[in-house]
Amino acid sequence: MTVSLSPTPRSRSGGVTRYLVLGFVLVVVLLVVVLLSLAVGSRNIAPSEVLSALFTGADSDDATVITSQRLPRTLLGLLVGVALGMAGALMQGHTRNPLADPGLFGVNAGASFGVALSVSLFGGVSSGGLVVAALVGAGAAAVIVFAFGLRDISGSSLMMLAVVGTTLAALLAALTTALVLLDASALDAVRFWNVGTLAQRNYDLVGLLVPLLVVGLLLALYNSISLNALGLGEQVATSLGTRVAASRMVSIVSITLLAGAATAICGPISFLGLVAPHVARAIGGSDYRRIVPFAGLTGAVLLLTADTVGRITVDNGELQVGIVLAVIGAPVLLAITRRRRLVAL
Amino acid sequence: MTASTPPRSWQLRVGPIGLRVRRRLVIGALTAVLVLLGLLALAVFTGTLAMPVDRVVAVLSGGGTRVERLVVIDNRLAPALAALLVGFALGCAGGLTQSITRNPIASPDILGVTSGAGAFAVLLITTPAVAGLVGDNPASSLLTPAAIVGGLLTAGIILALSWRTGFDGVRVVLVGLAVNALALAGTAWMLTRTDLLNAQVAVRWLSGSVNGVKIGDLWLLAGISALALFVCIRLGRDVGALRLGRDVAATVGTVPGRVELVALAVAVILTSASTAVAGPIAFVAFVAPQIAMRLFRTAGPPPLVGGLAGAGVMMIAAQVADRLPGTLPVGVLTPLIGAPYLLFLMRSYVRKTSG
Numbered sequence: 001m002t003v004s005l006s007p008t009p010r011s012r013s014g015g016v017t018r019y020l021v022l023g024f025v026l027v028v029v030l031l032v033v034v035l036l037s038l039a040v041g042s043r044n045i046a047p048s049e050v051l052s053a054l055f056t057g058a059d060s061d062d063a064t065v066i067t068s069q070r071l072p073r074t075l076l077g078l079l080v081g082v083a084l085g086m087a088g089a090l091m092q093g094h095t096r097n098p099l100a101d102p103g104l105f106g107v108n109a110g111a112s113f114g115v116a117l118s119v120s121l122f123g124g125v126s127s128g129g130l131v132v133a134a135l136v137g138a139g140a141a142a143v144i145v146f147a148f149g150l151r152d153i154s155g156s157s158l159m160m161l162a163v164v165g166t167t168l169a170a171l172l173a174a175l176t177t178a179l180v181l182l183d184a185s186a187l188d189a190v191r192f193w194n195v196g197t198l199a200q201r202n203y204d205l206v207g208l209l210v211p212l213l214v215v216g217l218l219l220a221l222y223n224s225i226s227l228n229a230l231g232l233g234e235q236v237a238t239s240l241g242t243r244v245a246a247s248r249m250v251s252i253v254s255i256t257l258l259a260g261a262a263t264a265i266c267g268p269i270s271f272l273g274l275v276a277p278h279v280a281r282a283i284g285g286s287d288y289r290r291i292v293p294f295a296g297l298t299g300a301v302l303l304l305t306a307d308t309v310g311r312i313t314v315d316n317g318e319l320q321v322g323i324v325l326a327v328i329g330a331p332v333l334l335a336i337t338r339r340r341r342l343v344a345l
Numbered sequence: 346m347t348a349s350t351p352p353r354s355w356q357l358r359v360g361p362i363g364l365r366v367r368r369r370l371v372i373g374a375l376t377a378v379l380v381l382l383g384l385l386a387l388a389v390f391t392g393t394l395a396m397p398v399d400r401v402v403a404v405l406s407g408g409g410t411r412v413e414r415l416v417v418i419d420n421r422l423a424p425a426l427a428a429l430l431v432g433f434a435l436g437c438a439g440g441l442t443q444s445i446t447r448n449p450i451a452s453p454d455i456l457g458v459t460s461g462a463g464a465f466a467v468l469l470i471t472t473p474a475v476a477g478l479v480g481d482n483p484a485s486s487l488l489t490p491a492a493i494v495g496g497l498l499t500a501g502i503i504l505a506l507s508w509r510t511g512f513d514g515v516r517v518v519l520v521g522l523a524v525n526a527l528a529l530a531g532t533a534w535m536l537t538r539t540d541l542l543n544a545q546v547a548v549r550w551l552s553g554s555v556n557g558v559k560i561g562d563l564w565l566l567a568g569i570s571a572l573a574l575f576v577c578i579r580l581g582r583d584v585g586a587l588r589l590g591r592d593v594a595a596t597v598g599t600v601p602g603r604v605e606l607v608a609l610a611v612a613v614i615l616t617s618a619s620t621a622v623a624g625p626i627a628f629v630a631f632v633a634p635q636i637a638m639r640l641f642r643t644a645g646p647p648p649l650v651g652g653l654a655g656a657g658v659m660m661i662a663a664q665v666a667d668r669l670p671g672t673l674p675v676g677v678l679t680p681l682i683g684a685p686y687l688l689f690l691m692r693s694y695v696r697k698t699s700g
Binding site: 099166167171174182271314317322323324326327329 | 518
């Protein structure tokens, strides 16, 4: 599959049908994964039972497990997966860097550091304060990455941005570790976040963050419209009528909301934002109006699959989704880098 | 080489080996060595426990009481030497890989060689059958060979998956990132599976620290570093040529494949051996050659001087870690020293190139 910067005439004429079919297939895959996520666990429940529990309101032990535990967890996974997939697609689109990922480039680490710092400075912090701290941290990291990444996109600065992003991520992670080692209360706040997980302890937080995630998702979809023009360079995009600065601003807000909220809920989940857009590109081509939603759907499929697999691989307890995701995601990424000609985006 | 010696460089000739060296680099390297010796002296003569200079000198010349020897040799000299050697090995390894891949982030710590070495060592620590064999001293007897095997294995996997007709910088990095994530996830998974005692041993080692290292643990790394020193001097010109691309290198008489293979092997062995001593230390291999390149204005990330810069970074980090309240392992501090400096350098680079 060769990748061009703009859709070819052939794909434009046959594009809409193909887009809808692909989207439909992805949604079907996602539904299957959702069903599996509801059915599989330490207590396996037949799919028919799952459906009856969901739609008829049956009253049994299985139904209670599904509606009180697995359904919220699955919906959370759905939302977080979409969020991280889309955030990764936006970052890759705006920086035109195939390595961009909110986890890899420090946005998730910024959220963690924001929380650790606020706890360390102000002592106990309410759920609302935690959310604000996470979002401020994520936003600051996103702004730094973009400030470095958007000056001049050329071959050498592609790599330079990757250097800056990974440097920032390492710096923020080390700062968080140092804070945690020096201050026990900070350790208490972030120790659950060592590995990303969908198993929830704090549903107050989820209630606060879901609206933010939804706003972030809508902004990301809106932002994807201008990404194709931006892929041709800022000057070409401007001459085509794109308001470059406005588009960058929207994307920073969107990435901050998506990655910050996802990290505040689940802890640092790397790799999803890197892999999902690559998979979406492999499926749907180079048009960002497809890549962004496809990356969202792919992200949800990957995250839920990882979560479900994590529940059944270990005999007692479960494997956190962050671990499984790396184990699932790494071979996917390896396959992509092996198969396709690598392109600067 | 028939070309005349360019200005601002010296021609050295020892038997069949001829070397042309830049004056700035030699003076810079000598200054760096002096700074390192100063740091070593600082580490040995000062510390949280006050001790008169003459007592330290007495211990160093073989005398002193048992307690004095413990303080000076075990608590001061051994960690300082460990920091020096680990830093040199990492900086040198980073300079080699960054040069031959022509890519600053293709350094062993970012590509996952460090994590791979760590993961393999943890695999052995947490496997009951193996842990039982070595009794109660796993740190020195098991970690070193395990980490070296793990590092070589990881590098082999990365190379096998990313080699086409040479190294495509982006592909090596993508594959490396994937392998790194895989190694880290595998490590985390093994830690959740093992019992608390093994997990504690593993976690302490994984945090990256030079405290508790014995002089005896350092011989292997010292030998490997000396070997690397020799290889780097021998390959200096070829590595420099490779920075211009494989085709250019081939036209000036370098055999790209052979040089790449040797340089990579040396880099991987250096990284793994240093990981065995101090645990996976992040960031030094990545940042040291970049700092050296800008400090000494070399054409690319220099392996040898990068090693000196790495030693400096590690020793400063170890000193700071010692003097801070709490027990911060040096592995937490290396990014705090290296990362801001690199970001600062990148900022001025952006300003310069984008006007």
